[in-house]
Every structure is written in C-alpha cells, then in structure tokens.
Amino acid sequence: MKEYKSEEEFLKDYDSSIYEKLSMTADILVLSVSSKDTENYRKNEDKRMSILLVKREEYPYKGKWCLPGGFLDPKKETLEECARRVLKKETNLSDLYLEQLYTFDRLNRDPRLRVISTSFVALVDKNKLKEKVKNASWFDIIKMEEKNNIVSFVLENGEEKIEFKVRKTLRERTSDRYQFTTEENTSLAFDHDIVILAGIERIRNKLSYTDIVFHMLPEYFTLGELQRVYEVLLNKKLLDPAFRRMIADKVIKTERMKTGEGHRPSYLYKYKYEKS
Amino acid sequence: MKEYKSEEEFLKDYDSSIYEKLSMTADILVLSVSSKDTENYRKNEDKRMSILLVKREEYPYKGKWCLPGGFLDPKKETLEECARRVLKKETNLSDLYLEQLYTFDRLNRDPRLRVISTSFVALVDKNKLKEKVKNASWFDIIKMEEKNNIVSFVLENGEEKIEFKVRKTLRERTSDRYQFTTEENTSLAFDHDIVILAGIERIRNKLSYTDIVFHMLPEYFTLGELQRVYEVLLNKKLLDPAFRRMIADKVIKTERMKTGEGHRPSYLYKYKYEKS
DNA sequence: CCAATAGTGTCTGTGAGACAGTATAAG
C-alpha cells in the first residue's frame, strides 16, 4: 500500500468506490391521539391512538399501506432532515416532534435491493391539522392487544380495516430488548408492522419520565383530556387523584373553562414550559 | 412510467442504480469494569469503567484512537453481524452482549466520503479475558465529570492518557434527548467521543430496570463487588441495606466464600437466571 | 487489639394506591 505523508494528500487520492455501497431510507411513524364524539351528549369523547399511513402507488408492495418514508440523498442531508423532507412532501406536515427510533436492517426487507431503514417516531396534535393530509390517511388503532407474546392490531380509517399480528419475544433475560417478528400481515408493506409496534412501545415507555404527551395535545386542554390521552397510550385506566398529583408540576391552570358538556365544567390548563 | 402487471415482473426489470448509494459502518463501544489492586492489603480493590480502543493505522485520523468498527458488507450481513465480525477480527472478542445504540449520520463525520455509522454497545466481563486483546487496548476511565453541560473525560491505558470534552445540551424541554457536540478532542477519531458518552449514558439508564450488570461480572461474585460495579457505573455511593434489598431477588447465595482479604469473608453469589 | 469490610435490624418519612366524598353543569 502506498505511504502518505499527510491526511490531505491521502484524501486527495482516495478512491471512494472500494467499499460496497447501499441505499438508506428514513421511515416515520407519525403518532397522534384522536377524539371521536360519542352518542351520549353527556359523555366525554372517546380517544384513540392514530397513525398516518400512505398507500403505495408502485411496486414493490403496490396497493399496500406503509409508513411515510423515502430514500436518503447521501450528498445533501442527514436522516432526520430526510425524514422531515419526506413528511413535508408526502403528508404536508412540518415542525413536529421527531425522534430516531431504530435502524432496521434485515437482509431482505426490501425485495429490490439492500436497503437499510432508520425509523423515526413523530408526535402531532391531530386536532391542529385542519387540511386533510395529502396522499395519506389517518388510521385509528381500534385494537392493540398482547396475548401469549403475540400483539394483535386492528386499524381503521373509516373505509378500510387493517389487521396484523407481531410476535414479541424477549431477546435475553438480562435486558429489556425484544425480538419482533411478523406473525400475520397482509396489508402493510416492508417491515412496517414491526416499526409500528416498536415505536408505540418507545413512546409508552417515555411517557412516565418525559413530557412528550404535550406534543399530542392542543395549547389548552382539560386535565380530563390529558388523562384520557395517557390512558389511551398506556391502555389502562388511571386513578384521578394519583394522576393529578403526577402532572401537577407540569401544567398551569388558566382562568378559562370548558363548558357545554352536560356536566360540571373544567378548567383549561397549559403546559408549564415551552415545548422546545 | 412503464406499467407492470405483477411484483415479479417489476422486480425482474428493476434498476437498482437509480438511487444514490452510500457506505455504512458499525462501531462498537466495548464497555467493562476493571479491578485495580490497591496499596493497602486490607482495602477492597478499586473499580473503574474501561473501554476498548483501537489505534488507527491509516488515514484518515492516522495515529488516533477509535472504537473498533468497520464497513458493512451490504450483500451478506446485518449491522449486528458486521459488529460481531469486526469485534472478532479486530479484538478477538466474541459472544458478548451487544445492543444497537444509535445511528450517527452527520454529513462530514468521515472526511473521505459519506458514511453513516450505526453504533453498538457491548458489555464484557474483563476478568474473563486472559489473552491480551489483539490490536486493541483497554483504557480506564479515570475521570468522567459533568459541569455546566460539559462532560470531561480522562482515559488511561497505562502508557497513554487521553482527554476530551463533550458538550451535552437538552434538545427539547419535553423529552430526555441530548444533543452531543465535541467541545475538545484531539485524540479520538471521527465522532467517537460522542458515541462513548451516549453509550455510557444508555447503560447507566438501563442499570436500574434491567439485569445487564451481570454481563460485566464473572459467574461468582460477592455482593460487595456487585455493589462497587453499580457505584462505578452510576458514579455515586450506594447504601448497603438499600442495595441489598434492591438486588435480593436477582441473585442466589452459594456456599462458597471469598476469603483472604484481611477482613470478614463474604459469600459468593450467582445471577439467578441464565444470561441469555 | 486494630483495621476494614460483611451483613442485618429497625425507624421514619414520602408517596402511590384506593376510596369516598363534595361541586356543578345540561337537560
């Protein structure tokens, strides 16, 4: 091998084609909590997790649903920048909370060629989105249930219903890492069933020690609404006094009230800090 | 665009060169806890975190230290397989606990060409390594201290001393994500200063809710040794009774004792379960 | 005996879980 005297000299001469290359994509799980009015005017609205899916227009997986995502331009952008660009283009969403989730790299995740995908989770306040989301559709998670290491999902967007199951097994006794494998999936492209599960679990875990919930809420909210968001995400009922103690130091009470609900009005609260 | 009738037909015709490609590497932070005998025969040995570094033989960063790592072969392997292959080759280590940490993708992290690196953290019981590690050197972390958002490191391998500082700032009020940036670094290649900090913080956080410590311990250990490993990793003293309550349901007491220490002998314990 | 660690008993305060009670709107 030729000897170089300096880094500059070496770089000038460097042949960047000696290593095999590959393509990367950024895929984004956009997660939100939606409200659905109920029959009984008195009752509070139902809340559901909802995620954003895009219908594939081309092969592979033509006609199937997938997470918004796209190929990285290696010359110009980071993966996070790629994720934001793709979200803007495919779904017209911008300025949302975005965090890197995991890099998925199974050898045949894409039948065309070797593609490694770094996935992200984004959180949005769905109520803010007046305009219908371009090219994409919000699916409510109407069921997500774990039984015997299998997590069963049922999603719905008003017209279509999607079902899939993911097997979830502990990788080792000593840690909290799970091996996710597709158990049943005829509607989602690539390994996006697994990204969805991994992303939801990440957010669930972070709920208890961060303030990320507030990204899924409007500026003003009642403590009941806030509590129901927690309950939907964690999939369990919480006790009122304990919940209020828990969030007491994260919110500020305002003078404004939410009325006209058929029962005692509630105060509107704000997140105590700036979100970013 | 040509219309295809089936996925098979599409794939046959697919030109995989239309997307720009790039190279990926896997870099591994190998973390362990080492024991150092002290002057006073009665006192327990000092424990320190230690990490494995490799000296770069070629440009770029020739002569600097870096984490073991290497280029992914996109045709054949996953990133984790790549990490294990590289570890075996560069350091002769195998069968260790390995977990994906983060994908680092700054545009100029490698001056040669665009390289995205997925980093891993590995945990090993350093005492088990009889043979001197091939091509690599264990550095003890003799200082790691946070002050005014700057984390200062001092590492030492017996001959050489490495110092660097990383700036650590919260990315947003709502989450627990930090933005790490190099504040001072003349000894480590690439962005490996940041990988080291991110990896240590990951392991620290996981200590409280997993059993990963046991990957850094031999089969038999005293509770004192176990406690000192926790203390080194968390960088704080723990109270004996509280510590013993905390780990009581994770270990099994054996009949064997550790004697000859100049003070009351202690029972040897084992991890209660199989590690994997 | 001394130095040093091993290992345990127990008190105390905090805080989560739980239940029950009061308050207040719309119809």
Add this chain to the structure above:
DNA sequence: CTTATACTGTCTCACAGACACTATTGG
C-alpha cells in the same frame, strides 16, 4: 332531579433513605 364528570380530602401500606449495630477475618 338525574346523569355524568370535575375535583379534593384522607387513610393506609409499602418501601427507600438513613443510621446503628453485630460479625468476622488477617495481621
């Protein structure tokens, strides 16, 4: 008055933090 939620008071039990005490070795 009923229904449904908003919001609060308080009891209890578990458990982490803290301190103090006993046990046991090598020299």
